[in-house]
Amino acid sequence: MDEFSLIADFFKSKAIQAPNVVVGIGDDAACLQVPSGMDLLVTTDTLVSNVHFLPQWNPYDIACKAVMVNVSDIAAMGGIPCWASLALTLPHIDTTWLSAFSSGIQKSLEKFNIALIGGDTTKGPLSITITMHGFVPSGKAVKRSGAKAGDLIFVTGELGAAALAVKGLTTHTIEPLHQEFLMQQLNHPVPRVDLSSLLRKYATSAIDVSDGLTQDLNHICMSSQVGASLIKEAIPIHPLVSQYLKQDALAFSMQGGEDYVLCFTVSKAQVDSFLNEMTKVNMICYCIGSIEKEPGLRFKIREGEFEPCYYSGYKHF
Numbered sequence: 249m250d251e252f253s254l255i256a257d258f259f260k261s262k263a264i265q266a267p268n269v270v271v272g273i274g275d276d277a278a279c280l281q282v283p284s285g286m287d288l289l290v291t292t293d294t295l296v297s298n299v300h301f302l303p304q305w306n307p308y309d310i311a312c313k314a315v316m317v318n319v320s321d322i323a324a325m326g327g328i329p330c331w332a333s334l335a336l337t338l339p340h341i342d343t344t345w346l347s348a349f350s351s352g353i354q355k356s357l358e359k360f361n362i363a364l365i366g367g368d369t370t371k372g373p374l375s376i377t378i379t380m381h382g383f384v385p386s387g388k389a390v391k392r393s394g395a396k397a398g399d400l401i402f403v404t405g406e407l408g409a410a411a412l413a414v415k416g417l418t419t420h421t422i423e424p425l426h427q428e429f430l431m432q433q434l435n436h437p438v439p440r441v442d443l444s445s446l447l448r449k450y451a452t453s454a455i456d457v458s459d460g461l462t463q464d465l466n467h468i469c470m471s472s473q474v475g476a477s478l479i480k481e482a483i484p485i486h487p488l489v490s491q492y493l494k495q496d497a498l499a500f501s502m503q504g505g506e507d508y509v510l511c512f513t514v515s516k517a518q519v520d521s522f523l524n525e526m527t528k529v530n531m532i533c534y535c536i537g538s539i540e541k542e543p544g545l546r547f548k549i550r551e552g553e554f555e556p557c558y559y560s561g562y563k564h565f
């Protein structure tokens with residue numbers, strides 16, 4: 249099997265057809281139509297073997313993760329994903345691996361009706377790069393830079409499960425059934441595209457939590473030139489993280505990463521309407537603190553009393 253039949257068999261044949269894809273897989277470049285009134289969002293994430301996953305992991309899971317982390321970035325901007333391209337570097341052609349991998353790509357793209365519009369296939373150490381495109385109504389992209397003093401800070405889900413899965417792989421201290429559950433959380437994050445329209449309506453800033461809450465919230469603060477006070481008891485720690493890490497659970501869940509929940513801010517004036525709308529559509533989120541003028545992150549213990557916040561999160565270099 250050569251590179252061209254590989255592309256045809258595993259990727260071209262499985263791609264969703266979409267009317268806004270004028271030219272898809274098979275030419276020198278894709279040709280795409282952005283609907284009028286929409287801005288185009290573009291994001292790229294790479295998963296590298298032995299860094300983001302182990303080569304022996306299920307290729308279906310690896311593929312799903314590669315798609316979902318990119319979809320999460322589009323969701324964090326308040327967008328709806330539409331097109332993806334896939335740059336795949338493989339050490340050799342293994343059709344069993346490719347069959348499972350391409351099913352994972354297909355199934356996860358199908359979930360959000362995303363068309364695969366092209367890519368690149370090369371030989372080398374296993375790595376997967378996806379470029380995801382999305383639409384957002386013109387001028388409505390939710391940025392990191394819009395948080396204002398007084399805004400409340402929310403996260404959409406519990407923290408720390410994915411990081412605990414990674415820890416369990418080396419410490420072997422987690423019960424097998426729990427480890428299996430945690431691996432599912434690690435490999436199948438759920439991007440919050442369902443929240444995109446509410447984010448556009450209410451969020452003053454947003455980010456997806458990929459490198460740990462403190463690090464990612466700090467990005468919002470730096471971009472918005474503000475700081476944040478967090479309430480320890482309000483941080484939604486995953487119950488298994490509390491169970492296994494006891495008094496270290498809070499620090500761990502805030503620095504772990506790969507949660508792919510959204511962290512966003514809403515102005516005080518808008519917060520009641522926002523929460524009403526969330527309730528109407530049966531969605532929950534956790535208010536964890538508030539934005540303040542004073543730069544940096546801290547825990548607010550009580551009025552006027554603060555503690556420093558844990559800072560580190562995942563960094564490649």
Ligand code: ADP
Nearest residue numbers: 255259273274275276334336365366367368369
């Ligand atoms: P070129 O040599 O012009 O860069 P390629 O031979 O690399 O083109 O790719 C042929 C076509 O297949 C292009 O349309 C490209 O976008 C697409 N393609 C290559 N690899 C992949 C892949 N892994 N998944 C989806 N499409 C791919």
Ligand code: MG
Nearest residue numbers: 274275276277
């Ligand atoms: Mg060419």
